[in-house]
Amino acid sequence: MSTELPRRQRPTGTRAKICIVASEYNEQYTQALVDNCSEELAAVLPSARLEVVRVPGAFEIPVTIKSILSRSPEKRPDAVVALGVILRGSTDHADLIGSTITQALMQLALEFTTPVIHEVLLLNDEKQAFARCIASQLNRGREAARTAARMAELFINSLSRQ
Ligand SMILES: Nc1c(NC[C@H](O)[C@H](O)[C@H](O)CO)[nH]c(=O)[nH]c1=O
Numbered sequence: 527m528s529t530e531l532p533r534r535q536r537p538t539g540t541r542a543k544i545c546i547v548a549s550e551y552n553e554q555y556t557q558a559l560v561d562n563c564s565e566e567l568a569a570v571l572p573s574a575r576l577e578v579v580r581v582p583g584a585f586e587i588p589v590t591i592k593s594i595l596s597r598s599p600e601k602r603p604d605a606v607v608a609l610g611v612i613l614r615g616s617t618d619h620a621d622l623i624g625s626t627i628t629q630a631l632m633q634l635a636l637e638f639t640t641p642v643i644h645e646v647l648l649l650n651d652e653k654q655a656f657a658r659c660i661a662s663q664l665n666r667g668r669e670a671a672r673t674a675a676r677m678a679e680l681f682i683n684s685l686s687r688q
């Protein structure tokens with residue numbers, strides 16, 4: 527398990543548009559990801575405009591992100607955060623959707639030249655979920671927020687999205 531989060535940047539006034547797309551399966555964990563991500567974004571990008579979209583399962587995240595990134599330029603977010611918790615069961619379903627989602631998120635980022643932050647977690651059990659979603663030391667929600675903030679500012683200030 528990675529042993530530390532990306533360092534927290536000094537807060538800036540960048541008015542970035544950030545969209546969180548989060549699945550509802552394993553609700554106690556996915557809600558904790560949303561809460562931690564939202565709280566960290568408020569700390570690092572206090573002027574950002576945050577939109578939160580909830581979908582049933584992780585497999586519904588990529589198509590929802592595609593719809594959001596297909597908006598007109600002035601409505602399109604500067605970065606998208608994908609949050610989900612996939613718990614392995616007794617079949618290959620978890621691994622199948624986990625790998626498919628990973629590929630889809632990368633393709634969407636490249637297709638729309640927009641950072642898509644991947645925190646759709648494929649986990650073995652609830653102990654792993656608690657450590658990454660609810661506990662603070664390695665919270666993936668906070669990790670997602672810090673990454674989203676840095677990437678949104680990088681693209682707003684320095685990089686083209688053509
Ligand atoms: N078992 C989990 C799922 N399964 C549902 C799929 O994500 C999807 O909604 C379904 O296959 C219909 O398309 N989703 C999670 O996010 N987490 C799981 O543990």
Ligand SMILES: CC(=O)[C@@H](O)COP(=O)(O)O
Pocket residue numbers: 612613614615616617618619620621623
């Ligand atoms: C990711 C899933 O859908 C999975 O957890 C469902 O469990 P199972 O593999 O036992 O059907």
